[in-house]
Amino acid sequence: MRFCVVTFGCQMNVHDSDWLARALEVRGWERVSEDQARVFIVNTCSVREKPEQKVYSLLGRLGDLCGRDPDAFVAVGGCVAQQVGRGFLERFSFVRLVFGTDGLVRAPDALVRLVGDPRARESLLESSETFVEREDVWSLPGPAPAQAFVNIMQGCDNFCAYCIVPYVRGPQRSRRPEAVLAECRVLVGRGVREITLLGQNVNSFGLDRGGTGVGFAELLDRVAAIPGLERLRFTTSHPKDIDPEVIAAFARLPNLCPHLHLPLQSGSDRVLRRMGRRYDRAAYLGIVEALGRARPDMVLTTDLIVGFPGETEEDFSQTLDLVQAVGFQSSFSFKYSDRPGVAAERMGPKVEPLVASDRLARLQNLQNSITRKCLKNCVGLQTSVLFEGLSRRQARGEVFWRGRDPAGRVVNVPRPESGPELTGRMMQVRLVEAKKHSLLGERAGSTW
Numbered sequence: 055m056r057f058c059v060v061t062f063g064c065q066m067n068v069h070d071s072d073w074l075a076r077a078l079e080v081r082g083w084e085r086v087s088e089d090q091a092r093v094f095i096v097n098t099c100s101v102r103e104k105p106e107q108k109v110y111s112l113l114g115r116l117g118d119l120c121g122r123d124p125d126a127f128v129a130v131g132g133c134v135a136q137q138v139g140r141g142f143l144e145r146f147s148f149v150r151l152v153f154g155t156d157g158l159v160r161a162p163d164a165l166v167r168l169v170g171d172p173r174a175r176e177s178l179l180e181s182s183e184t185f186v187e188r189e190d191v192w193s194l195p196g197p198a199p200a201q202a203f204v205n206i207m208q209g210c211d212n213f214c215a216y217c218i219v220p221y222v223r224g225p226q227r228s229r230r231p232e233a234v235l236a237e238c239r240v241l242v243g244r245g246v247r248e249i250t251l252l253g254q255n256v257n258s259f260g261l262d263r264g265g266t267g268v269g270f271a272e273l274l275d276r277v278a279a280i281p282g283l284e285r286l287r288f289t290t291s292h293p294k295d296i297d298p299e300v301i302a303a304f305a306r307l308p309n310l311c312p313h314l315h316l317p318l319q320s321g322s323d324r325v326l327r328r329m330g331r332r333y334d335r336a337a338y339l340g341i342v343e344a345l346g347r348a349r350p351d352m353v354l355t356t357d358l359i360v361g362f363p364g365e366t367e368e369d370f371s372q373t374l375d376l377v378q379a380v381g382f383q384s385s386f387s388f389k390y391s392d393r394p395g396v397a398a399e400r401m402g403p404k405v406e407p408l409v410a411s412d413r414l415a416r417l418q419n420l421q422n423s424i425t426r427k428c429l430k431n432c433v434g435l436q437t438s439v440l441f442e443g444l445s446r447r448q449a450r451g452e453v454f455w456r457g458r459d460p461a462g463r464v465v466n467v468p469r470p471e472s473g474p475e476l477t478g479r480m481m482q483v484r485l486v487e488a489k490k491h492s493l494l495g496e497r498a499g500s501t502w
């Protein structure tokens with residue numbers, strides 16, 4: 055059966071979609087582009103209103119496609135599906151499967167059943183008490199990618215006032231360390247060189263009912279020790295949970311990449327308190343300093359929200375001030391978006407949309423100038439780049455390849471048209487020019 059997957063949301067959703075696609079390929083299904091597919095899988099995100107609306111406009115379009123082909127149908131999964139549940143089946147006749155964030159593991163078999171029984175419709179919305187192990191999908195022939203994600207936990211217990219994730223992904227459930235290690239070993243054995251450990255709040259790994267006494271710092275030590283693993287990363291970290299042992303790991307483990315995504319959300323202590331984040335400016339700056347001592351080449355990135363209910367101009371200027379003081383390499387910044395059922399929905403006063411847009415633009419201007427400075431400082435340095443694929447921008451006569459340095463910066467490197475394919479290769483590169491969001495490099499040492 056020919057299928058396609060459309061994914062919204064975070065890296066966890068991207069990883070879930072990837073697993074689902076592989077699980078279907080193991081069953082003999084073929085992944086194709088949207089115009090050739092007969093089964094459309096939509097993996098949804100409800101973290102803000104915008105990605106949620108995109109799901110409904112996509113469903114409108116897919117409904118038209120299904121109208122032309124009686125055997126075609128849609129499966130809706132992920133965070134909006136967990137929230138809306140069977141409502142998708144009631145509202146859209148062409149939707150034949152709804153699966154939630156824990157239901158994902160059973161989606162491949164359900165899809166096979168639905169193809170066999172054209173009148174059937176199903177929902178997989180139950181939550182599970184413990185981490186749900188997934189079937190191994192790495193037995194497929196063909197080369198493994200150079201870079202892979204590995205889940206170490208599901209859900210989140212933090213209930214930050216603005217956030218819907220704990221409601222749609224359920225409580226935090228840590229995976230057994232042995233299972234994490236086994237998956238990492240299989241991946242490295244198949245040629246993966248870089249692993250990113252994934253969870254909503256990786257620093258509290260092991261601190262829930264699924265815990266076995268192994269904390270996040272120890273897990274990092276064990277994964278980093280797998281022979282052949284060249285780069286280890288993790289995301290996302292909550293500042294309140296980052297432990298000195300994890301900071302020390304950056305000094306201790308040579309293959310732990312010098313990059314940390316550490317969501318700040320706001321630079322105002324008053325707003326941080328109202329958000330329920332349980333750290334303040336001073337604590338955040340303390341972590342930044344300790345990280346710099348552990349790894350002087352450390353690069354930080356972050357998430358920021360502007361226009362949280364009650365945010366004043368003074369609060370916002372505190373955010374600008376802290377962003378400047380830390381000097382984040384890059385950041386994701388968002389306008390606060392009301393989500394159903396979260397604590398901030400009932401907080402006021404709401405910030406005027408135009409005021410929030412203006413703050414977002416000012417914050418992004420500041421970030422762009424900091425990013426430019428950070429990238430300029432890299433010019434002239436030599437670094438190792440792990441290539442991920444072709445660059446988006448190409449020029450005549452040469453092929454541009456896109457990769458990342460250890461700190462996660464995007465580096466594009468041109469190579470003559472006749473040269474070798476670079477995906478999955480690691481190479482020494484000299485950085486020659488800073489672009490707006492990336493660097494341009496040349497192969498160091500030798501010519502092609």
Ligand code: SAH
Binds near residue numbers: 064255359
């Ligand atoms: N677990 C991660 C974040 C997951 S959501 C963490 O704790 O860092 C990704 C980002 O979306 C958050 O960091 C936050 O900046 C943003 N976000 C979450 N809810 C939001 C909302 N209601 N409005 C705007 N941005 C939001």
Ligand code: SF4
Binds near residue numbers: 210214217254292
């Ligand atoms: Fe959301 Fe906070 Fe949990 Fe992150 S830590 S997923 S922002 S509730």
Ligand code: F3S
Binds near residue numbers: 064101132218
């Ligand atoms: Fe979105 Fe769900 Fe991730 S709400 S950000 S896809 S956890």
